[in-house]
Amino acid sequence: MFTGIITDIGEVAVVEPVPGGLRARIRSAYDLAGVALGASIACDGVCLTVTDKAAGGGSGGGWFAVDVSGETVSRSTLGGWAPGRRVNLERSLKVGDELGGHIVSGHVDGVGEVVEARPDGESTRVVIAAPAALAGFIAPKGSIAVDGASLTVNEVEDGAEGGFGGGPGGGARFGVNLIPHTRRWTTFADMAPGRRVNLEIDVLARYVARLKEVAGGG
Missing domain, CATH: 2.40.30.20 (Elongation Factor Tu (Ef-tu); domain 3)
Known part of the structure; x- marks a missing residue:
């Protein structure tokens, strides 16, 4: 964990x-x-x-x-x-360690692709195209792990044209902000369009979706 x-x-x-x-x-x-x-x-x-x-x-x-x-x-x-x-x-997390990000299992759900990376004040604004299979698990203000780093989702565009892994209109795009500290202490300093990244959805979203499926609501 x-x-x-x-x-x-x-x-x-x-x-x-x-x-x-x-x-x-x-x-x-x-x-x-x-x-x-x-x-x-x-x-x-x-x-x-x-x-x-x-x-x-x-x-x-x-x-x-x-x-x-x-x-x-x-x-x-x-x-x-x-x-x-x-x-x-x-x-890996030890009992008693500070949970500074969110709960991450290390089990990657799919691969996304950076479609935009631009300066936003002192931060970098990044837009990532996600596979259609993951679109329903990505929510504004929710958490997502990108190449292992815990990030907050700013916004989500469903059915984005050219959605990565899902064909035209088949995926989603989401935005995140990388503050200077994050860029310095990760590999994200060289984030650029075309870069493929590992995505892990929030474990809570995974279990909510499964509960809905079992209950017949999904």
């Missing part, structure tokens, strides 16, 4: 295909001596298991390795990883 508050920007060092998925090694500033094998780290919003690691010595940091299944590759942007790619990282 995570909160969507990014705590490190890692860098992909090695990516190699393996049967049914891929294996990657990620450089990180985390004190990896304190990260157990089998621990969970959210990488661009995807919960992955640490399978190997090496601490970085007295200066801290080092690298950790993860295995990515074919299912995860098909539902996320991780299939496009290459050496040098910067990655949002968050270690």
